[in-house]
Amino acid sequence: MTSGTAVKKISLRLMAVLLVIFIAIQFIRPDRNISGQVFQTDISKTYNIPADVYTLIKNACYDCHSNNTNYPWYSNIQPIGWFLANDIKNGKAEINFSEFGSLSKRRQISKLRGIETQIKNDAMPLPAYRLLHKEAQLTEEQKELLINWIRNTRDSLSLNR
Structure with a gap:
């Protein structure tokens, strides 16, 4: 040979x-991150969110920062599914919009401040997520809309403390 x-x-x-x-x-x-329900502690139940702002939050944030992930087809291929599960676990550890209302007002203010910073710095949504999810690619106008809602909500929380 x-x-x-x-x-x-x-x-x-x-x-x-x-x-x-x-x-x-x-x-x-x-395990899949799908509860199939919207809890009373969900940010959408806790605060009055305009429809356009809620759509942005849902499209750009909820997959990794809620109890209801909309899984893409490629999540069924391992090890990609493992990486996604880890990203979701880490994302929910930072902020979980499904449980936002259960946080203290002080913690909510802090989280809203952090979200604003992440959006301003283009750190969120993650670049890889934006690459694969066109609806999560926020325009400057959409970022401004989100930031304005965040600031108004944060300011109203600060006044009501």
């Missing part, structure tokens, strides 16, 4: 092993 044939055999075996591993990991799926 020549060295070229041996290398070819090893390469084929390696590819076969990798294919088996790839197929096997498809059966290891993370």
Whole structure:
């Protein structure tokens, strides 16, 4: 057997092993973040949010920052699904719009301030999310609309403390 044939055999075996591993990991799926309900603590139930602002929040934030993720088709492919599950877990740890109303007023003010900063700095939505979700690519006007609502809501909370 020549060295070229041996290398070819090893390469084929390696590819076969990798294919088996790839197929096997498809059966290891993370839990889905779908509660199927809007809780009374949801930010949309806690505050009067204009429809245009709520649409922006829903499209740009809710997949990672609520208890109801709208999963894209590629979330069924592992390890992509694992990465998404981790992003959602981390996003909800930072802020969960489904539970926003359960936070103290002081904490809500702090979270709203943080959201404003993230939007201003173009840190949220995440660049990878924006790349795959065109509806999450906020225009300057949409950012301004969101920031104005955030400021007004934060100011009204500060007055009512």
